Amino acid sequence: MVAYKLSAGTALLSLTVRSLAVPVVSEPTTTFTSTPAFTPPVRPHSNVTDHGPYSGPPPTTTGAKTTDVLAPSIPALPPGPNAFDYPSDGELHAPLPAPYTPSGGVGTNGSAPVYRVLSDFDYESIALALYQEWIELDLFHWGLATFSEEEFEEAGLKAEDRYLLQFMAEQEVGHATLLSNMLGPSAPVQCSYNYPVTNVREYIDFSQKLTRYGEAGVYGFLNHLNAHDVGQMLLQSITTEARQQMIFRQFEGLFPMPEWFQVGIPQSWAWTLLAPYISSCPANQTRLVWQNFPALHILNQPNPARNNGSNAWNETTGGYTNTLSTADIEDDEDCINSTEEGVNCSPGITNNRTNPLSYPGRQVFLQWDEPGFPVGPNNSYITSTSANPPVFAAWVSQLNVTYTPLEEIQNNTAWTVQPNMETFAGDPAVNGTIFLVLTDLDLYVTPYNLTQLNPHVYAVGMYQSG
Numbered sequence: 335m336v337a338y339k340l341s342a343g344t345a346l347l348s349l350t351v352r353s354l355a356v357p358v359v360s361e362p363t364t365t366f367t368s369t370p371a372f373t374p375p376v377r378p379h380s381n382v383t384d385h386g387p388y389s390g391p392p393p394t395t396t397g398a399k400t401t402d403v404l405a406p407s408i409p410a411l412p413p414g415p416n417a418f419d420y421p422s423d424g425e426l427h428a429p430l431p432a433p434y435t436p437s438g439g440v441g442t443n444g445s446a447p448v449y450r451v452l453s454d455f456d457y458e459s460i461a462l463a464l465y466q467e468w469i470e471l472d473l474f475h476w477g478l479a480t481f482s483e484e485e486f487e488e489a490g491l492k493a494e495d496r497y498l499l500q501f502m503a504e505q506e507v508g509h510a511t512l513l514s515n516m517l518g519p520s521a522p523v524q525c526s527y528n529y530p531v532t533n534v535r536e537y538i539d540f541s542q543k544l545t546r547y548g549e550a551g552v553y554g555f556l557n558h559l560n561a562h563d564v565g566q567m568l569l570q571s572i573t574t575e576a577r578q579q580m581i582f583r584q585f586e587g588l589f590p591m592p593e594w595f596q597v598g599i600p601q602s603w604a605w606t607l608l609a610p611y612i613s614s615c616p617a618n619q620t621r622l623v624w625q626n627f628p629a630l631h632i633l634n635q636p637n638p639a640r641n642n643g644s645n646a647w648n649e650t651t652g653g654y655t656n657t658l659s660t661a662d663i664e665d666d667e668d669c670i671n672s673t674e675e676g677v678n679c680s681p682g683i684t685n686n687r688t689n690p691l692s693y694p695g696r697q698v699f700l701q702w703d704e705p706g707f708p709v710g711p712n713n714s715y716i717t718s719t720s721a722n723p724p725v726f727a728a729w730v731s732q733l734n735v736t737y738t739p740l741e742e743i744q745n746n747t748a749w750t751v752q753p754n755m756e757t758f759a760g761d762p763a764v765n766g767t768i769f770l771v772l773t774d775l776d777l778y779v780t781p782y783n784l785t786q787l788n789p790h791v792y793a794v795g796m797y798q799s800g
């Protein structure tokens with residue numbers, strides 16, 4: 335092999351110096367035409383017309399897709415054999431494959447990317463993300479179709495805000511098309527849905543939480559995909575979804591991004607949080623392998639619609655997402671029309687909250703469901719857990735999983751205390767829209783092996799910590 339020194343090649347790259355008259359005029363003409371390039375079609379889709387809980391016949395197939403199972407869990411192992419080999423000293427340790435091109439990397443050897451899933455892991459993960467894109471497409475259209483202009487205006491959302499919501503729905507058409515193309519003809523199709531909301535503010539809160547688990551569900555598996563080319567495309571759609579999540583927070587009058595790092599979660603948590611809002615899917619819909627855990631109900635889930643959001647009891651529209659309910663808020667407790675800075679929560683670029691939604695040391699009351707409950711499309715998935723009865727709450731936020739003990743456990747209820755910890759100095763780890771799960775063990779896990787916790791997870795919910 336011939337090793338080229340970079341300096342030897344520079345002669346070939348020497349520039350020819352030419353002097354050109356720059357063809358600039360101050361008034362550009364508008365008479366040129368530009369033939370449109372080929373535009374790839376989007377995947378056929380329609381506006382879902384029926385919403386609400388599933389009321390059809392019992393499903394013919396139940397449970398997650400499965401096949402032979404080799405072991406109850408993946409054993410924890412020490413780091414791989416080469417994990418510490420690279421010196422990380424700022425020097426180059428191998429010849430450059432080409433100028434300005436350090437050796438190494440995945441997908442860098444010149445072989446053409448094909449953007450196809452390469453494993454069951456890839457297929458099931460991308461299919462899960464596609465279920466998510468389809469529900470978002472419907473959810474964003476549904477809100478616009480369901481609530482009147484007046485109802486949006488009462489929540490402080492004007493015509494331009496509603497157009498942004500419509501635009502978000504259109505983005506989902508692109509995302510669903512992209513993921514469908516990478517899966518092929520068996521890609522999951524649109525379903526029908528039910529949403530735990532009765533007004534615009536509940537709808538915005540639900541959308542904020544739904545996009546959070548959509549985003550986090552992808553971050554959890556993105557770097558585990560076999561097909562890095564598929565991951566590249568997915569990354570470029572999920573960053574759009576992350577922006578949607580932040581915009582819903584702004585629509586809700588929350589601080590747009592109260593964390594330094596966005597959290598990732600296992601696929602089965604995302605599916606647990608997504609499936610209950612899917613009512614039914616067509617008969618030959620491609621099913622998923624992921625687990626549905628029982629719901630965690632946060633009895634004093636902070637309510638962002640209140641002046642004092644932490645002063646809420648049983649103000650959600652149900653478990654899983656634990657979306658806010660406005661039903662019990664008196665007008666003088668409602669922050670939307672407050673004139674006080676730090677209390678007002680009308681839509682805005684950013685809002686400070688004088689009374690924090692939650693705080694370290696807050697007593698949090700919990701209730702959880704038993705497994706064995708039918709959920710998801712056609713009620714055809716069944717909640718399950720392989721954990722013993724829970725004794726810890728795991729706070730999953732930013733880069734951290736922190737356990738707090740459950741106290742006074744009685745008949746599927748208990749309380750625990752919001753932990754006090756920072757991801758890095760100055761960054762309270764528990765802030766924003768986070769994941770709270772109950773476990774039977776305080777297993778040490780980090781962002782890249784969080785899925786190892788699944789055999790110990792009993793129930794899954796979302797906590798509105800900021």
Ligand SMILES: *[C@@H]1O[C@H](CO)[C@@H](O)[C@H](O)[C@H]1NC(C)=O
Nearest residue numbers: 379380381382475476478479
């Ligand atoms: C769905 O409904 C929206 C209005 O809510 C409309 O703009 C759009 O064209 C409809 N899409 C389809 C595919 O019918």
Ligand SMILES: *[C@@H]1O[C@H](CO)[C@@H](O)[C@H](O)[C@H]1NC(C)=O
Nearest residue numbers: 410411777778779780783786
């Ligand atoms: C997860 O990774 C951390 C290192 O980042 C390791 O210490 C821990 O044992 C792993 N947990 C499991 C359950 O594999």
Ligand SMILES: *[C@@H]1O[C@H](CO)[C@@H](O)[C@H](O)[C@H]1NC(C)=O
Nearest residue numbers: 440441442443444445446562
């Ligand atoms: C280049 O890398 C791909 C995997 O990304 C591998 O399949 C292929 O064999 C490699 N090609 C060469 C010439 O090493």
Ligand SMILES: *[C@@H]1O[C@H](CO)[C@@H](O)[C@H](O)[C@H]1NC(C)=O
Nearest residue numbers: 487488489664665668670671
């Ligand atoms: C807030 O003000 C708007 C506009 O005046 C009004 O429509 C809405 O009902 C008020 N909401 C509350 C909770 O007072």
Ligand SMILES: *[C@@H]1O[C@H](CO)[C@@H](O)[C@H](O)[C@H]1NC(C)=O
Nearest residue numbers: 519520521522616618619620
């Ligand atoms: C389901 O059936 C429809 C209509 O026959 C077909 O177009 C679609 O490709 C099928 N989907 C799957 C996943 O097989």
Ligand SMILES: *[C@@H]1O[C@H](CO)[C@@H](O)[C@H](O)[C@H]1NC(C)=O
Nearest residue numbers: 390393394614615616617712
């Ligand atoms: C789910 O329910 C819908 C509506 O009742 C029905 O058309 C469909 O065939 C059902 N799907 C399955 C997989 O049973």
Ligand SMILES: *[C@@H]1O[C@H](CO)[C@@H](O)[C@H](O)[C@H]1NC(C)=O
Nearest residue numbers: 641642643644645646688689
């Ligand atoms: C807000 O609610 C919390 C919890 O109920 C309470 O401890 C706190 O005193 C309240 N703050 C104000 C300013 O009312």
Ligand SMILES: *[C@@H]1O[C@H](CO)[C@@H](O)[C@H](O)[C@H]1NC(C)=O
Nearest residue numbers: 631633647648649650701747
């Ligand atoms: C919460 O409210 C619902 C409906 O109002 C009620 O059925 C339930 O018992 C309440 N739960 C608690 C723990 O107060």
Ligand SMILES: *[C@@H]1O[C@H](CO)[C@@H](O)[C@H](O)[C@H]1NC(C)=O
Nearest residue numbers: 589675676677685686687688
């Ligand atoms: C917003 O909150 C931060 C942090 O508590 C504080 O430093 C800042 O002064 C507040 N700004 C306003 C305008 O309230």
Ligand SMILES: *[C@@H]1O[C@H](CO)[C@@H](O)[C@H](O)[C@H]1NC(C)=O
Nearest residue numbers: 589592692693694762765800
């Ligand atoms: C969450 O972040 C907001 C905005 O930076 C800050 O005002 C608040 O104090 C934080 N909450 C906690 C519990 O640290």
Ligand SMILES: *[C@@H]1O[C@H](CO)[C@@H](O)[C@H](O)[C@H]1NC(C)=O
Nearest residue numbers: 701742743744745746747748
């Ligand atoms: C727990 O359940 C048992 C049996 O159903 C019942 O007798 C008991 O009163 C319950 N305890 C509480 C605190 O609800």
Ligand SMILES: *[C@@H]1O[C@H](CO)[C@@H](O)[C@H](O)[C@H]1NC(C)=O
Nearest residue numbers: 733734735736755756757758
């Ligand atoms: C939170 O995560 C950071 C980054 O991985 C780590 O350095 C820190 O020790 C973690 N904190 C706790 C309390 O686990």
